[in-house]
Amino acid sequence: MNTTTFEMGLKTWELILETGKEMSLEKTSEILLKNPNARINRIDNPPIIFDRKFYIAQKRIQDTLTQQHPEYSDLINSVPPITGYAWKIVDYIDLYFSHFNLVVQKLKESVQEH
Numbered sequence: 001m002n003t004t005t006f007e008m009g010l011k012t013w014e015l016i017l018e019t020g021k022e023m024s025l026e027k028t029s030e031i032l033l034k035n036p037n038a039r040i041n042r043i044d045n046p047p048i049i050f051d052r053k054f055y056i057a058q059k060r061i062q063d064t065l066t067q068q069h070p071e072y073s074d075l076i077n078s079v080p081p082i083t084g085y086a087w088k089i090v091d092y093i094d095l096y097f098s099h100f101n102l103v104v105q106k107l108k109e110s111v112q113e114h
Helices: 003-027 029-034 052-068 070-076 089-113
Strands: 039-041 086-088
Touching (some): 003 029, 029 089, 039 089, 052 070, 070 089
Antiparallel strands (some): 039 086
């Protein structure tokens, strides 16, 4: 495994997640101004995506990391388990991005162990 390339990919993913969360909150701000308690009720996956540009960037980095490190494909491509409950929009966004930040953290720990 090329650790440097992998770490750079993880840093890129972190930046994508940070920007994606900000953009998702921005894109839902009008809804939240009208109804701060607005909720999302997902019965099943896939999760709702508020910013298509973010989603495309995230999928690209996930695809790249999966190609480089297929042993981590299940973790890299995992889906946040945020269905079956009527989440407030802000909580939904937070849970979505927290899931992927945790994935990045676990992958970083795996690099440090090797």
